[in-house]
Amino acid sequence: MKPSEAMRIAWEAILKNKIRSFLTMLGIIIGVAAVIIMVAISAGTEATISEQITSLGSNLVFVQSSFSRGGPGQMASGGLVYDDAAAIQDGVNGVVSVVVEQNSSETVKFSDVSLDEVEILGTTTGFPSVRDVEIATGRYFTDTDIDRKKKVAVLGSSMAEELFGTTDPIGQYITVGTTKLAVIGVFAEKGSVGNTDYDARIYIPISVVFQKFTPSMFARIMGDSIRMIYVEVDPDENLDNIITQIELLLVKRHDVTLDTADFSVTTQQDIISTQESTTAAFRSLLAWVAGVSLIVGGIGIMNIMLVSVTERTREIGIRQSVGATPDDIRMQFLTEALLLSIVGGLIGIVVGVGGSYIFGALSDMRTVVSLSSILLAFGSAAIVGAFFGYYPANQAAQLDPIEALRYE
């Protein structure tokens, strides 16, 4: 039997039972579409993350407070304090600048607009440069503003819009908690990095945060707590050496050991590797899920082909009586299984590619459809069809013509 004839017979058999053929293909369709969509989502996520990481600014070391392991009765160590930043700036070689962050969550009011739980970020003058944000209108605060604890604020772009709409915010006064602050500038749109929306925050001098929003009775003795220190380093210096210096300095200042440290030091490279390993794990999980659904689809094909062989026993007998060899019969059913999975695979590609675009358009997630995922999914579908089609085809080929002709 010629392959073209086998194809024709298989195609006719599939068309004779359209609904059943479609249901048989459904497993493959879902499997292939799942592979394509899932790979598209994870590729989109990876692309977004890598862009965000690039936009973080360069040559940064992050020193973060990590709260305390003080035992019972022992006062919790407070993490980083404001003076640590100055100590790093002065005591570590290769440091270009340091920027400090402390945050608080307050209710913000302007005129009749009131917003709850707005993130107030107290920081220093180097912030726009290390975080790669730019002033759109007005100005950023200066060292003088910080020293004199001036009640000024710079708004993120969406925050400015929410509070002021089309009104020019510069020179207006907003009420943060119980404190009135003068708006002196608005940042250009930056978007989100990780979980932080840079545009929905209010930036004020760190000294004002200490005074108004995070006052502490320990501050006088221990210094004002801060959340994070950005350390900008000289790109020509050895990064590991600088990290070690920072750690030794802070361990000494906080009177802890490295094992009980109330801070952590990370670099951009650490963040990139963490993200990469997270997305890699995510992607391989998706690949497994998709792979399993393809196998389930294949088992569906095998199931239906076995039913089909039983149902068509008499047809097989007739074909054998007029001269079909076992190879002819095997070829016929194998072609049918293969055709089912290939047609299912093609429909799955259409659904998967279409679904990826629709998903990307309707949700915040980005999707990137890759040719390799299409080829992978389609190839696996064909292999699954051949693999799971072989057993039923072989059952058909081994039928005894006399038994097959007698079958009712």
Next chain:
Amino acid sequence: MTEPHKIIETIDITKVYGMGDISVAALKGINMQIKAGEFVAIMGPSGSGKSTLMHILGCLSRPTTGRYIIDGEDVSNLDKAQLAHVRNKKLGFIFQAYNLLARTSALRNVTLPLLYTHEENKNIEAGDEKARAMLEVVGLGDRIHHQPHELSGGQQQRVAIARALINDPVLVIADEPTGNLDSHSGEEIMNILHKLHAQGTTIVMVTHDPKIAAHTQRTVHLIDGLVDNIVHNGRTTLMSSHEEARHETV
């Protein structure tokens, strides 16, 4: 006038089902010859082995022992694929239940054997043309695109006859060809078989109906796995040779 050559020759054919103690011998040593152009009936009560013999003559199964020579070729020891080729090239079947492919046109049913003819450069158009001609011969020239469920039993059997003839077989095997038909349709089928016989086709027909068997030149009666006697145009000749074949298989 030269003697017509033998289409079928069986030499001490036996068929044993099962193994060891529970084995059953369906055929116990069949010797028969059918010459080209003959029309022969095989009769016998149920259990006589006539179906088993037909399956062996039709190359649907192999004898346990003995030799079967068809059209000069010993097919006793061919494998499944080789037997399929013999069925395709040399045999045509007509079954009691017609055995047409459902939801398939008369034309496609008739061309079915051509699908399994392993020849280079076979011409599909020529095959279709021949199938049309065959359907014309059996009187279904106007029904070539009808599917089996749109045809009467007699018409379906005629499609089956056209299919049996498509590859110019050396032997047509008919298994109770009128068994499922009313007497009128049955007569039509027998008329077609007679016509084919007149044109030189060799036909072996299995039947249990003496009236149908009477249409043939001679009738081979089987009893208990052996040839009991052979009737020539009403004259009975006892089968005297091959008494040694009457051994019981253990």
